[in-house]
Structures are given as structure tokens and as C-alpha cells.
Amino acid sequence: MLTTQFLLLGAVLFCIGVYGVLARKNAVMVLMSIELILNSVNINLLAFSVRHGSVDGNTFALYIIAIAAAEVGVGLAMVLLIYRNRRTIALDDLSEMKG
Amino acid sequence: MVAADLLVAQNVAFGIISLMMIVGALRVVTVNNVVHAALWLVVVLSGAAAQYLLLSAEFVAITQILVYVGAVMVLFLFGTMLTRARIGSESDLNNKNWALGIPVALLMLGVMSYVIIDGFGDERLIENPGDMEPIPVQVISDDIFGPYLLPFWALSFVLLVAVIGAIVLARKD
Numbered sequence: 242m243l244t245t246q247f248l249l250l251g252a253v254l255f256c257i258g259v260y261g262v263l264a265r266k267n268a269v270m271v272l273m274s275i276e277l278i279l280n281s282v283n284i285n286l287l288a289f290s291v292r293h294g295s296v297d298g299n300t301f302a303l304y305i306i307a308i309a310a311a312e313v314g315v316g317l318a319m320v321l322l323i324y325r326n327r328r329t330i331a332l333d334d335l336s337e338m339k340g
Numbered sequence: 341m342v343a344a345d346l347l348v349a350q351n352v353a354f355g356i357i358s359l360m361m362i363v364g365a366l367r368v369v370t371v372n373n374v375v376h377a378a379l380w381l382v383v384v385l386s387g388a389a390a391q392y393l394l395l396s397a398e399f400v401a402i403t404q405i406l407v408y409v410g411a412v413m414v415l416f417l418f419g420t421m422l423t424r425a426r427i428g429s430e431s432d433l434n435n436k437n438w439a440l441g442i443p444v445a446l447l448m449l450g451v452m453s454y455v456i457i458d459g460f461g462d463e464r465l466i467e468n469p470g471d472m473e474p475i476p477v478q479v480i481s482d483d484i485f486g487p488y489l490l491p492f493w494a495l496s497f498v499l500l501v502a503v504i505g506a507i508v509l510a511r512k513d
Contacts, residue, residue: 242350242465247395248456250358254365254384256449261369263441267433269374269419273381276412277365280388283404287395292465296475300483302392302400306407307495311502313412317419318509324423333435 247288254281268320268330272313279309350394357394361387372433374424378416385409396472399480 254277261274283302290298324330364383371377385408392401466472484492 242348242354242394244460244463244465245456246351246354246358247391247465248460249453250361250391252449252452252456253362256445256452257362257365257369259448260441260445263444264369264434264438266435266438267374269416269423270369270377270433272419273368273377273416276381276408277368277384280385280408283400284388284391287392287397287400288465290397291395291472296479296483297488299397299400299475299480300488302397303403303480303484304488304491304495306400306403307499310407310412311499313415314506315502315509317415318506320419321422322509330423331432 244288244292247284251281251285251288254278254284266331266333268323268332269317271332272316272320275316276309276313279305354391354394357387357390361391372430374420374430374433375417378413378420381416382409382413385413396474398474399477 258274258277258281261277262271265271265274283305286298286302286305288298290296290302320330323335327334361384364380364387367380368377368384371380385404389401389404389409392398392404
């Protein structure tokens with residue numbers, strides 16, 4: 242197995258995730274694209290873990306999985322709150338913060 | 341780039357699984373139905389778990405299945421159902437200028453691929469793939485509760501804050 246093949250798979254998934262974050266309007270779909278990005282990072286971490294013969298990559302992959310779970314929980318709670326207040330979760334319509 | 345002696349079972353498995361993952365990821369960002377996108381995301385996440393098994397990270401693969409495919413996906417489906425009047429395909433899931441994302445993603449992919457291929461080239465991940473041993477959970481726990489105890493504490497705090505924050509945000513008052 243080559244190092245490059247895993248890193249390229251990670252890069253492809255990362256870029257698809259970035260496209261999803263940029264292109265999607267629905268907040269739930271943006272959260273799904275963020276999950277794609279986090280998974281590509283995990284593949285890279287585990288590939289480097291094998292490459293260096295160290296277990297640190299596994300540890301940090303587990304940390305990233307836990308962080309992603311927390312992020313999805315808070316993100317969906319926010320989406321729910323926005324939906325309750327505005328009856329839509331289209332990110333284009335959220336302009337109170339003038340972003 | 342692929343020499344004859346690289347055509348081992350791991351590489352064949354890698355090819356099939358990564359093809360599945362890329363198709364699934366493309367469907368996630370292009371499909372016009374939120375529930376279908378969530379189901380395609382299951383394909384990608386399961387494929388990632390299979391890649392972790394190829395990389396001999398069994399514990400991470402099992403955690404991936406439990407946390408992502410089990411918990412996160414249920415959360416996504418709940419989020420979809422709670423914020424949708426109807427479940428079905430929709431036409432307005434994309435931004436007005438969604439096409440701008442394509443050149444950005446392609447440019448990024450080009451730069452990253454160039455750097456990766458330039459930096460690693462034909463380098464083997466491991467000299468003999470048959471040597472790869474599954475990593476015991478004990479070693480991972482020694483790592484978590486030894487040198488990386490402080491990030492573990494920080495992570496516990498983040499999870500606590502996330503739980504409280506989610507309750508406060510989603511509560512009806």
C-alpha cells in the first residue's frame with residue numbers, strides 16, 4: 242500500500258465536503274458535508290499512524306470522532322431553534338449578523 | 341505509480357471501497373433529498389470504517405460504526421424530520437451561486453494532490469503489508485490515559501458543554 246493513495250482519498254473527500262459546505266443552502270446538508278470533511282481528516286490521521294508505526298494517530302482519530310458527535314448535537318439543536326423561530330433552515334435567509 | 345507487486349488484496353479492497361466512498365460522497369452533496377443524502381452518508385461512513393480496518397485500526401473502525409452510523413445518523417434523521425413539513429425531493433437545496441463551489445473545490449483538490457504526490461510519491465505506507473498487526477485496545481488506552489490525558493480532559497469538558505448547550509438551545513420555554 243502506498244501512502245499517497247490514502248492521502249489522495251482523504252483529499253478527494255475533503256474537497257467534496259468543501260463543495261458541499263459552499264453549495265448547499267439547507268443547514269442539515271451543510272452539517273453532513275462537515276462530517277465528510279472530518280472523516281477525510283481521520284483517514285489521513287490513521288494512514289500517518291501506520292506510516293510512523295505509532296498509536297497517536299488512533300488516539301486523535303478517536304478524539305475527532307467524539308468532537309464530531311458533540312458538534313452534530315449542538316449544530317442540530319441550533320438548526321431546530323432556527324426552524325422554530327423562522328420556519329425555515331435556509332442559510333441564505335439568516336442575515337441578522339450581517340455576515 | 342502502481343507496480344505489479346503492489347497488486348495485493350489490500351490494494352484491490354482499497355480501490356473498491358474508495359470508489360464506493362467517492363461515489364457516495366458525490367451523491368451526498370448533489371442529491372435533492374435530505375433523507376437520501378443521509379443514507380448516502382451512511383455509505384461513506386461505513387466505507388471509512390472499512391478503510392480503518394485496512395489500516396489495522398480496529399477499535400477506531402468499531403467506534404466509527406457505533407458513533408457515526410449509529411448515533412450521528414439517527415440525529416441527522418431526527419433533525420430532518422423535526423425541521424421538515426414533508427419528506428421528499430426538493431428543488432431549493434442549493435445556494436443561488438452554488439456553481440462557484442466547483443472551481444474552488446477543484447482548485448483545492450489540484451493543489452492538495454500536487455503537494456501529496458510531490459511529497460510522498462511512490463513511498464510505501466509500510467514495507468510489508470503482511471506485517472501489519474491490529475492495534476490492541478490496551479495500547480490505545482495507555483496512549484489516551486498517559487501522554488494525552490490533558491486533551492482527554494478537555495474533550496470531556498467539551499462533551500459536557502455540548503450536552504448542556506444542546507438542552508438549553510432545544511428546550512421550549
